[in-house]
Amino acid sequence: MTRIERNAVEVHGIVKHYGETKALDGVDLTVREGTVLGLLGPNGAGKTTLVRVLSTLIKPDAGTAFVGGYDVLHQPKQLRRTIGLTGQYASVDELLSGYENLYLIGRLLDLSGKEAKARAAELLERFSLTEAARRPAKGYSGGMRRRLDLAASMIGRPKVLYLDEPTTGLDPRTRNEVWDEVQRMVGEGSTVLLTTQYMEEAEQLADALTVIDKGRVIANGGIQELKAQVGGKSLQVRPLRPAELPEMARCLRESGVPATFSDESGLLSVHLTDEEQLTTVIGALGTRGFGIAGIDTKLPSLDEVFLTITGKPSVPAPARDKEPVA
Amino acid sequence: MSTATLSPAPASAPSRASGDDTRIGLRANLRHLGALTRRNLMRIKADPESMLDALLVPVIMILLFVYVFGGAMATNQHEYMQYMVPGLLGTTGLNLAMALGTGLNTDFQTGVMDRFRTLPIGRSAVLLSKMIAETLRALVAFAVLIGFALLLGLEVKGGPLNLLAAVGLSLVFGASLMWVSMLLGMALRSAQAVQGMAMIVMMPLQFGSSIFANPSTMPGWLQAFTKHNPLSALADACRALINGGAVGNSVVTVLIWSAAITVVTAPLAVARFRKRT
Numbered sequence: 001m002t003r004i005e006r007n008a009v010e011v012h013g014i015v016k017h018y019g020e021t022k023a024l025d026g027v028d029l030t031v032r033e034g035t036v037l038g039l040l041g042p043n044g045a046g047k048t049t050l051v052r053v054l055s056t057l058i059k060p061d062a063g064t065a066f067v068g069g070y071d072v073l074h075q076p077k078q079l080r081r082t083i084g085l086t087g088q089y090a091s092v093d094e095l096l097s098g099y100e101n102l103y104l105i106g107r108l109l110d111l112s113g114k115e116a117k118a119r120a121a122e123l124l125e126r127f128s129l130t131e132a133a134r135r136p137a138k139g140y141s142g143g144m145r146r147r148l149d150l151a152a153s154m155i156g157r158p159k160v161l162y163l164d165e166p167t168t169g170l171d172p173r174t175r176n177e178v179w180d181e182v183q184r185m186v187g188e189g190s191t192v193l194l195t196t197q198y199m200e201e202a203e204q205l206a207d208a209l210t211v212i213d214k215g216r217v218i219a220n221g222g223i224q225e226l227k228a229q230v231g232g233k234s235l236q237v238r239p240l241r242p243a244e245l246p247e248m249a250r251c252l253r254e255s256g257v258p259a260t261f262s263d264e265s266g267l268l269s270v271h272l273t274d275e276e277q278l279t280t281v282i283g284a285l286g287t288r289g290f291g292i293a294g295i296d297t298k299l300p301s302l303d304e305v306f307l308t309i310t311g312k313p314s315v316p317a318p319a320r321d322k323e324p325v326a
Numbered sequence: 327m328s329t330a331t332l333s334p335a336p337a338s339a340p341s342r343a344s345g346d347d348t349r350i351g352l353r354a355n356l357r358h359l360g361a362l363t364r365r366n367l368m369r370i371k372a373d374p375e376s377m378l379d380a381l382l383v384p385v386i387m388i389l390l391f392v393y394v395f396g397g398a399m400a401t402n403q404h405e406y407m408q409y410m411v412p413g414l415l416g417t418t419g420l421n422l423a424m425a426l427g428t429g430l431n432t433d434f435q436t437g438v439m440d441r442f443r444t445l446p447i448g449r450s451a452v453l454l455s456k457m458i459a460e461t462l463r464a465l466v467a468f469a470v471l472i473g474f475a476l477l478l479g480l481e482v483k484g485g486p487l488n489l490l491a492a493v494g495l496s497l498v499f500g501a502s503l504m505w506v507s508m509l510l511g512m513a514l515r516s517a518q519a520v521q522g523m524a525m526i527v528m529m530p531l532q533f534g535s536s537i538f539a540n541p542s543t544m545p546g547w548l549q550a551f552t553k554h555n556p557l558s559a560l561a562d563a564c565r566a567l568i569n570g571g572a573v574g575n576s577v578v579t580v581l582i583w584s585a586a587i588t589v590v591t592a593p594l595a596v597a598r599f600r601k602r603t
Contacts, residue, residue, distance in 0.1 A: 055444045077350070080446040091437030095372040096365065107361035108445045110354055136372055152441070 007066075008033040008160050008191035009054065014063035016049055016215075023049040024060070025215035031160075031208075036182075036192040038206030038223075040199070046215040047195040048087070051164045054193070055085050068159050081109075084153030087164030091149070094138035098129050098148050101137060102155060109156040123151040127181065143174030150181055161185060163194045167201060179204050211309060219309045226309075233297045235278060237268040240291025248290050255284040272297070350448050358447045362455030366429070370463060380421055380463055384471040387414055388478065391538060399539060404479060411475045412568040413537030413561030415492060418471055419500025422464035424524040426456055427507030428517040435516065439603065449603045457504060464500065468493050483570035492564040495580055499560055502584035505591035512598050537561040556583040 009031035016024040024046045031037040041047050052058045054067055056076040065072045068082035092101045099120050106116030124133045127147040132140060137148060146166065153161060163182065167175040182205055186192055196202055202209055202223065209226055211219040219226060239245060245261040248268055252259040257277055261268045270281055278297075285292060350358075370377055388411060396406035433439040433452075442452050472489070476482075482489050507524065514520050532538075534548060535557035541549050552558050556579070563576035 057440055057443055077446045080444055083444065085441075085444045087437075087440075091441060093365065093369070093438050094436065095369045100365070100368055104361055104365050105441075105445065108358055108442070108447050110357065110446075 006033045007031065008068060009037070009193060010066045011050070011054070012064045014050065014053055014060045014065055016046075016053060016058065016060050022215045024053070026063070027212065027215065027217055029210045029217060029220070031191055031193055033159075033191050034186070034189055035207040036186055036194055036205050038202035038209045039193060039195040039212065040197070040202055040209055041195075041212040042197060044214075045212045047212065048164055049215075050212075051085070051087060051162050051193070051195060055083060055162060056080060081156065082159045084156065084158035084161045085164070086146075086149045086153040086166055087162065092137050092145070092152055095136055097134050097136055098124060098140070098144075098151075099133040101148065102151060105152055105155045111155075119155055123154060127151045141174075142170055143177060146170060146174065146178055147181070150178070154185070158190070160191045160193065163192060165195055165197065168197070175201075233272050235270040235272050235281060236296045236298065237270070237281070237285070237292060238266065238294040238296075239268065240293045242266045244290055248285060251284055251288050251290070252281060255280060257281055257284070350446070355448055355451060358451040359455050359458075362451055363458045366455055366459030367462070369429075370459065376425070377463065377466075380425075380467040381470045383421075384414060384418060384467060385474050388471070388475060392478070395538075407475065407478065407480055408569055409540075409565065410538055411471075411480055412492065412564040413535075415468070415471055415475075415568070416496045416499070416560040416564040417532060417537065417557065418467050419464055419493075419496035419498075420503055420528065421467065422460040422497075422500045423503035423507045424521070424528070425460050425463065425507075426504045427509075427511030427524065428520045429456055429460070430508060430511035431514065431517045431520050434512065434602070443603055449599070452603075453508075453599065457501075460504075461497065461501075464497065468496075480568075482568055484567050485570070488567040488570070492567040495560065495563055495567075495577060499556070499580055499584050502587040502591075505588060505595040508595040509591060509598065512595075512602060531555060531557050535561060556580065559583065 007030045009029070011027055011029045014024050014027045015022075027046070027050060029037070029039070039047050039050070049058070053060050054065055054072060056072055056079055059073065067079050070079040070082065072079060092098075093104075096104070102120035102123055103116050106119050107113070111119060121130075121133075124130045127150065129144060129147060129151065132144060137145065140148065150163075150166070166182070167178050170178065179201070182192065182194070186205075192205075194202070194205055206223060208222055209219070210217055211226070237248070239248060242263075245263065245266070245268060249259045249261050252268075252270065257270055257280055259268055259270045259281075270277065272278060282292075282295075388407070391410050391414075392403050392407045396403035396410075400406035400409060430453075433442075439452070443449070472480075507520075510520050510523055514523060534551050535541075535555045536552060537557060541552040541558065544552060559576045559579040563573060563580050565571065566573040566576060
């Protein structure tokens with residue numbers, strides 16, 4: 001048996017300028033059928049612009065893009081039948097009920113009245129919105145709104161789903177609900193292009209990552225590859241007595257662990273390159289009698305990923321930690 | 327079992343179709359139009375205040391003008407009602423135009439328009455459905471206005487057919503202003519701004535016309551304005567139709583104005599709408 005892996009989304013050299021601003025400056029990316037591509041980037045990186053190009057909402061100045069085999073420029077109507085979009089902007093009608101919103105979209109996707117009705121009920125059930133189905137969407141909570149958005153994008157059983165920052169502004173519990181739902185869609189064979197600002201979200205959902213900044217792709221690859229580039233976790237120590245921060249940092253450097261601190265956050269940060277370092281840090285601080293109010297380890301932030309990937313001269317890789325202010 | 331991985335060259339895309347877009351058939355277009363009209367009507371139902379506006383304003387205007395100013399304006403209130411109500415009826419069709427602009431603006435602002443644009447439907451259906459819904463809303467407003475005026479003793483000397491002609495004329499002129507309203511709706515930032523701007527334009531046009539007072543009582547410079555104000559022609563035409571007087575040039579003047587406004591603004595509005603959608 002031969003399974004051919006195909007690209008559900010192919011983007012070649014897409015350029016979109018707004019006056020002097022280069023929103024997209026020659027972006028290439030591909031999403032394999034049945035996988036999730038995490039499109040990471042800070043605010044203003046061009047993520048939403050790219051999704052809008054791929055949804056036929058705006059025309060690129062140059063480049064080509066194909067979704068499900070259809071050309072964004074020349075086959076917009078066929079393309080629209082293959083995609084579903086959930087974003088910060090493509091929204092539901094707040095005055096209509098959840099049911100009416102889904103029914104409307106079903107009819108616009110050429111389902112018969114009966115089919116549209118059945119599909120709306122099915123999706124409301126699936127997204128736990130049956131009880132709220134007849135209430136106007138403006139009374140929905142943030143999480144319910146987002147679930148209705150997701151349901152709306154799935155009416156036509158799209159092959160490719162764009163999720164543009166689907167969890168921005170949601171509380172952790174609701175965020176997890178959305179993640180579960182996305183994983184379920186992928187399990188059913190959807191291809192997903194997910195834009196996010198959160199490394200954690202990309203880790204949870206994506207098979208591969210494309211990182212963009214200022215309209216350009218700056219990194220591309222599997223999550224593990226990128227994480228290897230960035231390197232381990234960072235340890236944050238909250239001291240009992242913030243005044244001791246500089247001394248604690250000095251103590252750690254004497255023990256061979258580079259550390260930085262910030263008066264602003266009142267935290268001591270250590271970039272962990274191996275697991276043993278955690279013990280070294282706690283041991284060294286304990287022996288010298290520094291009080292510790294709390295410790296936490298976290299994945300590299302998106303900022304750190306960018307700093308590492310772009311390799312900006314201000315942050316040379318070997319000695320990337322600033323000298324503490326003595 | 328083997329897995330053949332094609333290179334991510336363009337050739338690897340599945341079933342890359344060639345040729346132009348499939349055209350949307352008439353039946354599909356009508357289905358989309360029906361679904362979107364239903365949506366616009368449900369929006370009115372969900373926001374009854376917007377309907378109150380269309381229904382109560384004419385009632386309040388009649389009460390206010392006929393009973394507060396009527397005695398001062400004419401020999402008696404009945405006479406003033408026969409003068410003012412037809413003019414008011416003429417402007418009822420204008421409300422439909424303004425509602426179109428605010429509705430369109432709201433759809434753009436809230437992202438609903440973007441949702442529609444990612445669906446395989448004709449963009450004209452979105453616009454047309456709004457026009458249909460607003461026309462239906464205006465018809466209800468006409469019914470309330472006429473019903474209330476009849477209750478207060480308005481006499482339709484021109485007969486029911488002429489009354490319908492007046493309603494039709496009002497709708498035609500209102501329709502020509504829909505394009506202006508569309509332009510405002512797409513140019514301004516918020517629905518409130520569209521409404522505010524519409525007010526600023528409409529107020530002087532309404533009062534600087536023959537709707538409420540006979541222009542011969544006004545100073546010369548204002549007379550010059552009211553004489554060329556299309557709302558004067560509209561009010562005069564409706565008055566002549568309803569009161570059974572001589573219509574004169576007024577109906578033709580209104581139709582010429584409607585055509586002129588449409589010819590100038592419709593292409594601009596459509597071009598702008600196409601650019602944004």
